[in-house]
Amino acid sequence: MIKVGIVGGTGYTGVELLRLLAVHPDVQLTAITSRKEDGLPVADMFPSLRGSVDIAFSSPDKADLTQCDVVFFATPHGVAMAQAPALLAAGVKVIDLAADFRIKDKAVFEKWYKIEHTCPELLEEAAYGLAELNRAAIQGARLVANPGCYPTTMQLGYYPLLKAGLIDAGGLIADCKSGVSGAGRKAEIGTLFSESSDNFKAYGVAGHRHTPETSAQLQKFTEDKVALVFTPHLVPMIRGMHSTLYGRLTKDVTNEELQALFEEQYKDSPFVDVMPFGSHPETRSTRGSNMLRLALHRPDNGNTVIVLVVQDNLVKGASGQAVQCMNLMFGLEETTGLKQIALLP
Ligand SMILES: NC(=O)C1=CN([C@@H]2O[C@H](COP(=O)(O)OP(=O)(O)OC[C@H]3O[C@@H](n4cnc5c(N)ncnc54)[C@H](OP(=O)(O)O)[C@@H]3O)[C@@H](O)[C@H]2O)C=CC1
Numbered sequence: 001m002i003k004v005g006i007v008g009g010t011g012y013t014g015v016e017l018l019r020l021l022a023v024h025p026d027v028q029l030t031a032i033t034s035r036k037e038d039g040l041p042v043a044d045m046f047p048s049l050r051g052s053v054d055i056a057f058s059s060p061d062k063a064d065l066t067q068c069d070v071v072f073f074a075t076p077h078g079v080a081m082a083q084a085p086a087l088l089a090a091g092v093k094v095i096d097l098a099a100d101f102r103i104k105d106k107a108v109f110e111k112w113y114k115i116e117h118t119c120p121e122l123l124e125e126a127a128y129g130l131a132e133l134n135r136a137a138i139q140g141a142r143l144v145a146n147p148g149c150y151p152t153t154m155q156l157g158y159y160p161l162l163k164a165g166l167i168d169a170g171g172l173i174a175d176c177k178s179g180v181s182g183a184g185r186k187a188e189i190g191t192l193f194s195e196s197s198d199n200f201k202a203y204g205v206a207g208h209r210h211t212p213e214t215s216a217q218l219q220k221f222t223e224d225k226v227a228l229v230f231t232p233h234l235v236p237m238i239r240g241m242h243s244t245l246y247g248r249l250t251k252d253v254t255n256e257e258l259q260a261l262f263e264e265q266y267k268d269s270p271f272v273d274v275m276p277f278g279s280h281p282e283t284r285s286t287r288g289s290n291m292l293r294l295a296l297h298r299p300d301n302g303n304t305v306i307v308l309v310v311q312d313n314l315v316k317g318a319s320g321q322a323v324q325c326m327n328l329m330f331g332l333e334e335t336t337g338l339k340q341i342a343l344l345p
């Protein structure tokens, strides 16, 4: 059994990890931290876990995480970088759901996250945890940087087109929407019911920290200079993400060829569903599941290709993806414990 620790067990991605790992056949939940809830049985806070998780929270300074085989950090940016060196030195693998190890350039990280990077020596080593595009590196990694939720949709949607040189890399436009759980469980005015329900707005239009993460990754797929315009929006739902990705075609290609390109690219990726050309994927078709679904469109058969991508921000966009990485790091089937079908309605 893989002994698992979770730092930040009281947040949305933390409890989502618990939901997934509680029924994972190869996992033993060993330590779950909370700074405020030391000693409280996890299932007292989250009754959905009654009968499935029987351990209590412990404060991060009391929890002996070195007894774990792997530790997930479901914490704000900056927490994992402070603890990862000691854990790795003790032989513990680390999966960070925050951004501490996603951006290789320390100066770029510090500019966008407004915190000093205290262990830049691990940046190069960290494997970027997007299994579909980086499987081999994750398999051999002891430190994984789980991607951001928006970047997951943008990369999986644009990758086949960029790699095949079919679109103008300098004119990528991504119009993305997230459910409110994407902002986490902490109290904030913007996520109060009266502020975020029956309301719809863009945010971070002048610049969002997922732009440098996504651009740096997309740049690996093409020699042309990538320029990405990314506009996130907050939609009045709890879970779910919908990204509409626009690309300007630069070569003659038929719709059948575009569809075949995506189907071929993801034929061995169990968590990417390439839907029939012209489909309209719905966020609810991924709710609670690790599946990302996408579909291609080409209005009027012109030179714009549109990729519609949906996922559950808390599963494929965060905790499910992290478990997918754990499976690869420990030589398990990538889908182990992740076969949940989306909840409808
Ligand atoms: N929500 C989402 O859809 C996604 C989130 N992420 C990223 O995952 C990470 C967690 O997000 P989310 O679960 O939404 O956040 P939450 O705000 O819901 O939870 C944060 C957790 O971190 C703990 N925590 C906070 N500060 C510290 C600290 N200094 N030391 C130890 N533990 C701490 C909190 O627990 P306590 O206060 O009890 O100690 C809490 O359990 C973030 O970096 C986020 O950016 C990534 C992709 C998607």
Ligand SMILES: CC(=O)N[C@@H](CCC(=O)OP(=O)(O)O)C(=O)O
Pocket (backbone or CB within 6 Å): 097, 098, 099, 147, 148, 149, 150, 178, 179, 180, 181, 182, 183, 184, 210, 232, 234
């Ligand atoms: C709706 C909402 O607020 N979403 C978050 C992104 C969540 C995510 O992926 O987070 P990290 O990259 O920070 O890990 C945001 O835009 O800041």
